[in-house]
Amino acid sequence: MNEKIAFPQLVELVAEKASTTERMSELFLQELFTVISKELINGKSVKINGLGTFKTTKGDHGKEVVFVPDKDLAEDINAPFSQFKPVVLCDAITIEQLNEIDDSIMQPEPAATTIVEPVEPAEEIDEGAADNKIEQEENLEVAQEPQQEEPALPLEESPTETINKHNGKRKWLTIAAAIAATALIAGFATHYLKKGTTETVAQTDSVATPRPVPEPVVTDTLRNNNLIFDMARKHYGDQAFWVYIALENKKQYPDYNKIPMGAALVIPPAEKYGINSDSKKSLKDAGIEAMKLYKQVKASKTSAEPAVEIKQEDDTTTTKSLTKITKAKRLKPVRKQYRHYNLYRNSHRRR
Amino acid sequence: MQHKEIVDSLSQSLGRSKGDINKLIEALSNVIVERCSELDSISVPRFGTIEAVKHKEFIEVDKETGNKSLIPPCVEMQFTPSTVLKKQLNQS
Numbered sequence: 001m002n003e004k005i006a007f008p009q010l011v012e013l014v015a016e017k018a019s020t021t022e023r024m025s026e027l028f029l030q031e032l033f034t035v036i037s038k039e040l041i042n043g044k045s046v047k048i049n050g051l052g053t054f055k056t057t058k059g060d061h062g063k064e065v066v067f068v069p070d071k072d073l074a075e076d077i078n079a080p081f082s083q084f085k086p087v088v089l090c091d092a093i094t095i096e097q098l099n100e101i102d103d104s105i106m107q108p109e110p111a112a113t114t115i116v117e118p119v120e121p122a123e124e125i126d127e128g129a130a131d132n133k134i135e136q137e138e139n140l141e142v143a144q145e146p147q148q149e150e151p152a153l154p155l156e157e158s159p160t161e162t163i164n165k166h167n168g169k170r171k172w173l174t175i176a177a178a179i180a181a182t183a184l185i186a187g188f189a190t191h192y193l194k195k196g197t198t199e200t201v202a203q204t205d206s207v208a209t210p211r212p213v214p215e216p217v218v219t220d221t222l223r224n225n226n227l228i229f230d231m232a233r234k235h236y237g238d239q240a241f242w243v244y245i246a247l248e249n250k251k252q253y254p255d256y257n258k259i260p261m262g263a264a265l266v267i268p269p270a271e272k273y274g275i276n277s278d279s280k281k282s283l284k285d286a287g288i289e290a291m292k293l294y295k296q297v298k299a300s301k302t303s304a305e306p307a308v309e310i311k312q313e314d315d316t317t318t319t320k321s322l323t324k325i326t327k328a329k330r331l332k333p334v335r336k337q338y339r340h341y342n343l344y345r346n347s348h349r350r351r
Numbered sequence: 352m353q354h355k356e357i358v359d360s361l362s363q364s365l366g367r368s369k370g371d372i373n374k375l376i377e378a379l380s381n382v383i384v385e386r387c388s389e390l391d392s393i394s395v396p397r398f399g400t401i402e403a404v405k406h407k408e409f410i411e412v413d414k415e416t417g418n419k420s421l422i423p424p425c426v427e428m429q430f431t432p433s434t435v436l437k438k439q440l441n442q443s
Contacts, residue, residue, distance in 0.1 A: 001391070
């Protein structure tokens with residue numbers, strides 16, 4: 001980290017990589033850099049594939065050299081951050097708030113494994129900051145006991161609605177088919193029509209329920225890089241709709257913060273809750289639903305957590321409660337450059 | 352000067368094949384990627400220093416819409432020419 005590599009060291013490294021002698025690599029590097037500097041002095045630009053372009057520009061203090069790295073090179077260097085994408089913040093979050101939370105965040109492995117987590121309403125972030133320590137323990141537990149993770153839980157209750165719908169369709173189709181078939185048998189039409197339909201209806205009732213649904217219910221497995229927000233973004237186009245996934249799986253996992261890794265969550269069809277990522281109303285509804293769910297879950301908690309006042313529109317109260325928590329639970333500081341991402345990452349998993 | 356011309360001139364002056372030169376250039380870029388992703392700096396005498404500078408994440412505000420967005424951190428490559436090269440550049 002932050003080492004200075006001198007020329008002899010560079011020669012060694014290049015010789016090792018190219019599996020040639022050090023003499024050869026030294027000659028090559030000397031020649032290469034003299035060629036580049038000659039070209040620059042002549043006012044020309046030099047492009048080297050896999051490395052980048054050196055060119056001169058006119059600055060305040062005469063000519064200056066600009067190095068534009070090759071696209072691949074820049075991508076390779078930025079690989080640890082490739083998973084981070086610009087995140088749109090809520091209006092309620094300010095830089096001061098984020099800075100206040102800094103000190104109270106703890107994270108053991110900040111490097112490439114950190115995950116960008118979408119922003120939640122500010123009130124929820126307060127809670128997230130306070131409960132990081134607990135989450136920490138939870139994370140460790142998960143890491144230590146991977147055998148306990150359930151791979152894919154069977155889904156029993158939640159998809160009933162869709163099953164019923166499909167059953168209805170199936171019934172009608174079979175009835176129509178039965179009618180058509182019986183119409184062909186001219187002599188016994190009226191007699192067989194009644195019998196045929198009742199039979200088929202009975203059959204479909206008995207057969208279709210245990211069978212998998214024709215149009216399968218969409219499920220997604222909760223993973224470290226595929227959290228409930230990621231699912232919402234993937235399936236509905238906006239992370240704000242996470243609440244519907246949480247609601248759909250509420251019977252199985254009453255607390256959306258305690259869903260174990262590896263759990264298969266049912267993704268409800270977008271029409272069921274009127275999800276539309278383009279409409280502002282739908283987004284707003286999702287926010288209201290999230291707040292309701294949050295309050296429900298919070299009310300059901302029995303643990304003695306510090307009570308955080310929740311007022312949706314009042315920024316000042318949230319900052320006050322925030323400072324209270326940060327003062328009360330001052331944990332080890334996290335590596336600064338990842339702080340906000342850790343915050344978002346942990347914010348939805350608090351208890 | 353394009354990549355091809357550089358490879359040509361280097362293979363002539365070093366008496367090596369173009370394939371060897373390409374291999375060496377690839378090795379150099381690999382070394383730069385490895386070292387710069389650890390935020391090291393590589394200095395070459397009489398030429399300059401290639402270093403990786405890390406920019407922290409920051410909040411950007413769209414002036415038109417007022418939307419705030421958090422821009423992730425990134426590593427930027429920078430080249431600082433040596434004083435020798437700077438002098439030569441400005442003399443010419």
